[in-house]
Amino acid sequence: MNEVLRLAGVARSYRREGAEAVAVLRGVDLALSRGEVVALVAPSGAGKSTLLHIAGLLDTPDAGEVAIMGQPMTGAPDGARTAMRRRAIGFVYQFHHLLPEFTAAENAILPQLANGTPPAEAAARAAALLARVGISGRADHRPAALSGGEQQRAAFARALANRPALLLADEPTGNLDPATAERVFAVLMEIVRETGLAALIATHNLELAARMDRVLRLEGGRIT
Numbered sequence: 001m002n003e004v005l006r007l008a009g010v011a012r013s014y015r016r017e018g019a020e021a022v023a024v025l026r027g028v029d030l031a032l033s034r035g036e037v038v039a040l041v042a043p044s045g046a047g048k049s050t051l052l053h054i055a056g057l058l059d060t061p062d063a064g065e066v067a068i069m070g071q072p073m074t075g076a077p078d079g080a081r082t083a084m085r086r087r088a089i090g091f092v093y094q095f096h097h098l099l100p101e102f103t104a105a106e107n108a109i110l111p112q113l114a115n116g117t118p119p120a121e122a123a124a125r126a127a128a129l130l131a132r133v134g135i136s137g138r139a140d141h142r143p144a145a146l147s148g149g150e151q152q153r154a155a156f157a158r159a160l161a162n163r164p165a166l167l168l169a170d171e172p173t174g175n176l177d178p179a180t181a182e183r184v185f186a187v188l189m190e191i192v193r194e195t196g197l198a199a200l201i202a203t204h205n206l207e208l209a210a211r212m213d214r215v216l217r218l219e220g221g222r223i224t
Contacts, residue, residue, distance in 0.1 A: 092170070107155075
């Protein structure tokens with residue numbers, strides 16, 4: 001199947017205590033195919049992170065359908081959603097969220113062990129990924145000893161460890177200086193092209209967005 005992600009009529013509201021519900025998503029329709037890099041652009045607070053969390057099965061919509069690899073996931077039990085996340089989805093955030101007590105290599109090994117990969121195979125995969133993103137010489141360093149760009153490249157290696165079909169990235173270069181952001185973006189694009197995964201990347205950087213295959217704008221809770 002070529003289609004990796006489909007959202008149909010996805011709606012999500014939040015209610016604060018003593019206040020009316022605020023609609024963040026108002027019927028989002030979106031589809032991503034293999035090998036496609038799509039930018040998601042919206043102002044802060046417009047719902048980009050909410051949309052990514054729903055697409056990544058970290059949150060559930062109030063209405064609408066979510067399908068990953070053609071498999072409907074709306075209403076699926078927690079175990080099935082967790083298994084799909086481990087098998088098919090990789091996440092990268094603005095702040096790398098690497099586990100601070102583990103090295104770059106260990107951060108890329110742990111998701112594989114959780115997915116049942118034998119330790120030797122997981123270590124070899126982690127080493128290959130760290131080499132691919134250009135930080136093999138920093139594999140035994142903990143996050144605090146890595147630069148911002150190195151941390152984010154390690155985060156990409158971790159996200160790709162289980163060979164996902166879908167990569168979701170929330171402002172992955174937003175915390176980096178322009179030169180480092182360019183290097184990280186170049187690595188991301190190369191990996192997507194080589195592996196054929198689908199990537200949805202939320203960004204404020206319109207210059208980078210324009211270099212992706214499509215630009216989607218989230219306005220008024222809908223995709224335009």
